[in-house]
Amino acid sequence: MSKKKKPSQPASSALSERVGSGLDRIDFLDEHAEPRADGHPIPMFLFILILMVMYASDMHLMANRGAFDARIYAPYSNEDELANDKPVDPVAEKRKQGKKVYESACVACHQSSGSGLPGQFPPLAGSDWVQTDGANRVIRIVLSGAQGPITVSGMAFNNLMPPVGASLSDTNIADVLTYVRSEWGNKAPAVTPEQVKAVRTEIKDRGPWTPEELLKVPLK
């Protein structure tokens, strides 16, 4: 390359002088620099050794990670700690237990869909007897049964429900009612074993309720 052309401007400017001399030096290097032969690349064996050490440490870590689980990180150090801190939904648990009770104590008459059987067993799904704010009446029905003309969702029934709850624990009854009151689109608050216990103590042993009697029982 012949870039030896000096700036055409008057050489009195300090800048153009510097530029000029710079170009000269580049030309000089281009023409005369020799290839350097004294470089020291990393020896290949060292390179391979480092790779092997990295591989071995990784294998060691994978084999000896103990109880570490990639899905568990600070502030937890193991699965139990994490499980203990997970929020549990108490109502979901009661509903789960309640479904079991329902399937053994109520399903034969009221059916798994809660729809009952026309003319024989009234529906629990959508029932006004079930979806009350307080649970005073439904607890009584389950504990002692019901008998006599009853209207549920506009349909008339006149049959007998035995005292299925007499042999169930307070917790079982609370759970099954919590389930029935929140299943099939029903919306009513959960029932506690304490509520059941209070009613059981109050009514003692007695025969099935007539719907008429039940309507006189305050809801709360």
Ligand code: HEC
């Ligand atoms: C042997 C059949 C039978 C079983 C088992 C039974 N019931 Fe009933 N249930 C009836 C009948 C029949 C009536 C209506 C009684 C009447 O005609 O006065 C009724 C009425 C009801 C009512 C009020 C009306 C309504 O439909 O809302 C509720 C609430 C109820 N049952 C809940 C339950 C629950 C909860 C269980 C299980 C713990 C249960 N029953 C088990 C037959 C049964």
